Amino acid sequence: MKTKFKTLLFGLILSITLLSPNGTTAQGMPVYDNTNFISLVKQLIESGKQTAEMIKSVKFLKDAKEAIEKVSSVVQQLRAVEEIGQNNQRLIQVMQTDLQDILNSPYIKPDEVARVTESFEAIVQNSLDTVDFIDEVLSSDYLKMSDAERAEVLKQKEKESQEMISNITTKTRRYRDIISFRKMQDKINNRETAY
Secondary structure, three states: OHHHHHHHHHHHHHHHHHHOOOOOOOOOOOOOOHHHHHHHHHHHHHHHHHHHHHHHHHHHHHHHHHHHHHHHHHHHHHHHHHHHHHHHHHHHHHHHOHHHHHHHOOOOOHHHHHHHHHHHHHHHHHHHHHHHHHHHHHHOOHHHOOHHHHHHHHHHHHHHHHHHHHHHHHHHHHHHHHHHHHHHHHHHHOOOOOO
16 A cells, blocks of 8 residues: 555656646657656556565565474474484383393392492483473473574484483493303303313
8 A cells, every 4th residue: 555655656746747837848858748648657556566566475475484484493393302202212112121131131240230220220310301301391481482492402402312322322232242241251161171
């Protein structure tokens, strides 16, 4: 509406300026008849309409970009939460199978059981703290964070979760190697000699 008004006002000022009866004519001044003037006004109005449509398009694209950025941020949050959930599932699986196998092995000494358990418990506690923190971040306006800031925090927690899996995998492998070494050592020490 404003653009249309401005266009009409511009056309009116232009026509008054060009057709004003000053009584003076400058050499080389173009002379317009009514047909050319009407054509010029129509072109100006059409140009105003096109400009208004371009402004609408730019606003639409800007709104679309903001919407895409919000969706992208939410998708990043969902991916981070999903990855953390999968890592916690792997942790539970390790606790149920690998840790149980390690603790039940006859090659782990009784005094080592407490140390093994404590090292795994520390990782589990860290995992539970991470889950609580994520719940707090997602369920409230945690410190009035924006979606992008929330996504960044979740990405950091995802990285920590991956480090936790790497840490527990390393610990499990180390204990399995100890068991394997002790098993081999036991076979060597208890073999029968047939000379």
